[in-house]
Amino acid sequence: MTATSVTSASTQPDTRLPLAALAVMASTIFIVIMTETMPAGLLPQIAGGIGVSVGAAGQLVSAYAIGTVLAAIPAIVMTRGVRRKPLLVIGLSGFLVANTVTALAPDLAVALVVRFIAGAFSGLLWGMLAGYAMRIAAPERAGRALAIAMSGTPVALAAGTPLGTWLGSVAGWRWTFAAMSVLIALVAVAALAIVPDVPGQEAHTRLPFAAVLRLPGVATILAVVFVWMLAHNLMYAYIAPYLQQSHLHLRPDVALVVFGIAAIGGIWVTGALVDRMMRRLVLAGVSLFIVAGVLLLATQGSTPLAILAIVLWGVAFGGSATQLQTATGDAAGENADAAIALVTTAFNLAIFAAGAVGGILVDGVGARSLPVAMIVLAAVALVAVGFGRHAAFRSPR
Structure with missing residues (x-):
């Protein structure tokens, strides 16, 4: 025995x-x-x-x-x-x-x-x-x-x-x-x-990138990556003028440290739950972006409220890369590396777009318009996640 x-x-x-x-x-x-x-x-x-x-x-x-x-x-x-x-x-x-x-x-x-x-x-x-x-x-x-x-x-x-x-x-x-x-x-x-x-990857399993893009769920995930990360980078890149124009007693470097610490908490939560409830995590993360945007829009000079918004924003962003890449790996299977290369490209295109769009908003309308853009873009991402429930962001894995 x-x-x-x-x-x-x-x-x-x-x-x-x-x-x-x-x-x-x-x-x-x-x-x-x-x-x-x-x-x-x-x-x-x-x-x-x-x-x-x-x-x-x-x-x-x-x-x-x-x-x-x-x-x-x-x-x-x-x-x-x-x-x-x-x-x-x-x-x-x-x-x-x-x-x-x-x-x-x-x-x-x-x-x-x-x-x-x-x-x-x-x-x-x-x-x-x-x-x-x-x-x-x-x-x-x-x-x-x-x-x-x-x-x-x-x-x-x-x-x-x-x-x-x-x-x-x-x-x-x-x-x-x-x-x-x-x-x-x-x-x-x-x-x-x-x-x-x-x-x-073995040669016979390698799909062309155009075919990877056509795999069920991949295009939806890429759309969510671009819109969600555009919402993030608009606020992140122009946090200094936002804090200044909102009359908040919060230095940009302090705000970014608070954001980073909150992001560590977000990735810890994601690590604990992503293998069991990835879809719920993505929905929660995008929803937290909307809540954070609403709070940033409503600060009216309230530093504690702004810090709360930054914490929620950081928690939501912290797990986003893991959630998006895990979803991409699930959708692409053996072609995960190729699909994640597309995610990387979409992510960096969002950074480029945020620099241009954010500059227009800050110079033309004012930095307090950034939370509005954050809310709208996060809402678009939330709708995209909802429509992708059959092929993208499937949970449990």
């Missing part, structure tokens, strides 16, 4: 999460987000250091985003059959080189080129990490594994970017990028030592 019991137990599938490997992936996401956002907090120092205007230095952010948009789909097309672990290390190596060269850049032209290259590697990593994280976990834990891997985003927003800005103000902006290079090297070594490898 004992031998039989032992044999039976030994054949049970291992459903434990590979926490160390997922921590490395979360650190990778942290690096991606930090590399993207660091220049925003260091623009005056960068501009002074390379002898350009603040506006010109701001193009370092744009160059990164353009690289991500242009590279995400081609990068996945070229690497769908490549084993995932070497690809992860290659992506980290690209960030290592880009951040190191940025730290040493003699002028704006060199910095723009390497920022574009960093954005291209970002497109590669965003396109493959979600599927990778889900594949190294048991199927019933895939959503939770993705939530852990995606936790690098709110941690970077809540702590990493403010810390990078502080380091740049104390030691100089070049040292901030140099410190990132050291961190990237450590994470790359950990990836080699800890993260298990999985094969790329």
Whole structure:
């Protein structure tokens, strides 16, 4: 009996999460987000250091985003059959080189080129990490594994970017990028030592991107990604003029730290529930955006009310990436990496659109119109989620 019991137990599938490997992936996401956002907090120092205007230095952010948009789909097309672990290390190596060269850049032209290259590697990593994280976990834990891997985003927003800005103000902006290079090297070594490898997608299962887009639910999810993230980025990118024009006694950096901490809570809730009630989480997250927008619209100079709105907004946003990517993986199946590359493109197009539309709203109508846009766009996303109940955002998984 004992031998039989032992044999039976030994054949049970291992459903434990590979926490160390997922921590490395979360650190990778942290690096991606930090590399993207660091220049925003260091623009005056960068501009002074390379002898350009603040506006010109701001193009370092744009160059990164353009690289991500242009590279995400081609990068996945070229690497769908490549084993995932070497690809992860290659992506980290690209960030290592880009951040190191940025730290040493003699002028704006060199910095723009390497920022574009960093954005291209970002497109590669965003396109493959979600599927990778889900594949190294048991199927019933895939959503939770993705939530852990995606936790690098709110941690970077809540702590990493403010810390990078502080380091740049104390030691100089070049040292901030140099410190990132050291961190990237450590994470790359950990990836080699800890993260298990999985094969790329077999050739006979690879659908063309046009066919992936036609898979049931994928187009609906992409529409929700664009509209929901447009609602978010309109408010996030222009939070400073909103706080100023609303006469709130709340500094933008404090508001963003509150947002980031709340986002960590959101991703924790998502990690606990996404494998059992993904659809409800998406509906709750989009609905919270509407509530937060209403509160921001009704602040009338009330700082406590604004903080409550920012907390709700952060909680809703914190789990959104995990929810959207999990839904995409469910809808696309073996072609998840290709579909998530489309999600990455939609996400970054929303960032572009938010910059343009937000600028028009702030300059033409005023920053207090931003919560109205947030409410309307979130309501559109909510309707899209409702219509997608049969093919997209299916729950339970």
